[in-house]
Amino acid sequence: MAEFIFWLCLLLPFYAWLGYPLLLTVAGPFFPRHTPAPLPPQQLSVVVAAHNEERHIEHKLHNLLTQDYQAARLQIIVASDGSTDRTVALARHFDDPRILVLDLPRQGKNSVLNAAVSHCTGDVLVFTDADVHWLDGTLAVLLAPFADPEVGGTVGNMIIPVAGKGLSLGESLYRHYEAWLRRLESRTGCTVSADGALQAVRRELYQAIPAQVNDDFFINTSAPVAGKRVVYVDEAKVVDQGVDEAQRQFSRRQRVTVGGLISLTARRELLNPMRHGLYAIALISHKLIRRLAPLLLLPLLLANLWLLDDHVFYRLSLVAQLLGYAIAVAGLLDVRQRLPKPFRLAAFVLVTLAGMSVGLWQFLRGHSYNQWNPDQTR
Template identity: 65%
Template sequence: MAKTIFWLCLLLPFYAYLGYPLTLAVVSRFVRKPQVLAGAPLSVSVIIAAHNEGIHIEHKIRTLLAQDYPAAGLEIILASDGSTDSTVATARSIDDPRVTVLDLPRVGKAGALNAAAEQARFEILVFTDADNQWATDTLGKLLVPLADPNVGCCGGHMIIPDPGRALSLGDSLYRHYEAWLRTAENRAGCMVSVDGALLALRQELFETVPADVNDDFFLSTCAPAAGKRICYVEEAKVLDQGVDEVGKQYRRRLRVTVGGLQSLAHRRQLMNPLRHGFYAIALISHKLIRRLAPVLLVPLLLSSLFLWNAGAFYSLCLLGQVLGYAIGVAGLLDVTGRLPKIFRLGGFLLVTLAGMSMGVWQFLRGQRYSLWNPQQNR
């Protein structure tokens, strides 16, 4: 029994983090890449949901207004989710008819996005956050795949330019891993979802976002739910910041896991391979198995203890796990950042796995998160 538990708990995480990407690499060799032709300029409604973003909002709106994409029509809709700072006043001080400001009560991010989408007049909805940074050509590069009518949604590439001295190093490396995985999915034609920091969706595909889901995943999957593809645009870059604090990193991963599992529950029909083919397999692998994998690490460690004398392989596996956890703990205790980078990466992984495991537990207990506070994640 211990060996059965050991191998199940070892192989599932291995598949989630390495086996699945390697499978994508093989599959992509047999998929013909669709040719993207230049299309006519699209009309665009850029939507920003913001809560107390007074220090970021003016720069963000002016950056959006300065995009070099020759849009057939452009509007920027700021949906303030009960902001108590200068967010609304600052946005309204920008004298441009293309800017609309919605001063909403505290309704949560999903409510703010839904309210803004109801006001949107143009054919493409572009969702972004107030605090990340665009280049002047970001919008134009993001919209290129939408010249193909079979593409319903596309997203950009998030970069953390300054990894920092603590857990944000792991955050940055995780973004690189995600970019690699999304590139492989994109080549294989089974892109699962994109990041909400830079997300474009055809307006006719928009569905009302439930309050308890990860909005970026739900909005992304409006496309495959309607039989359209999602595309990843690596050239469309957006700059973000990492999170060094243990508590913030833990809470972020916990909330993302709870919201992610709730999102999968809402989109469970997409996990049917008979209807959605390889996309369903990619969705199960990328979003379901990977979120459940951290829970298996505890029984993996316990089964390894029982199998300590069962052979050299099992002994090495136990020593490897103990060493990995020790590196992670040392990385968390190293508040000055003097230890080598591997310790900071270990600390990030430890906090991430703990947050994901607790997220699974909270989801099973019925815990849901509907309100948000972006400042808690910075």
């Protein structure tokens, strides 16, 4: 039994992080490549949910207005979620007919997005955050796949061009891994994740976002629910800043895990491979098994201890586990960043796994996060 537990706890995370991408790599050539025709100018509504974003809102609106895409009609909606600073005043200072500012009471991001969409007039909805910067040409390439009527949504590529000296080194590497995985998923028509900083969906596919779910995931899955594909656009780049502090990385992963599991529950119909095929397998692999993987670390360690006398492999695997934890702890304690980069990468992994574990425990206890504060993730 100990041997079964050991190998189960070892192979499931290995599958989620490496086996699953290899499966997509093998399956990719069997899927047709889609080359859509040129897309006519679209009627667009860009939604920016904001809470106390006076530091970023002016730059964000200028960034959107100067995109080189010529829309048939452009509408930008700034939906303030109970901002108590100058966010609303600064947005209204633009005095541009294309910009609609909604000064809403504090009610949570999901409700604010639903309220904003009720004012949208565009055929395609684009969602973004106030504190991120789009590179030139991003809007045009994000929209291009919509020339294919089978495409229901698109997602962009969030990058961290300049990583800090702390845990953001690991976060930047993780972004590269996610971009690689999304390219594989998009090739096989099963893009299951998105960043709220840059995603788009056809207006008729949008569904009101329930409370407590992760908004970006719920929006992204509205297309597969309707039988449409989601395309990952690697060239649509949005610039973010990494988070070096362990506490903020921990809190972010904790909140994302709770919301992610609630979101999977809300979209549980998509987890049926008999109905949704490879997309369901992708969702289970990318979003479910990966989130459950941290729970396997303790059984893996205990089973390894039980098997120490069975074979030299188990002694080596125990040494590898303990060494990994020691390197991660040393990386966390290295506040002056004097140790080599692998120590900080290991620290990022440990903080991420710890946040996911606590988030899973909170989910099982019925905990949820109704409010949002963008400062918590900066």
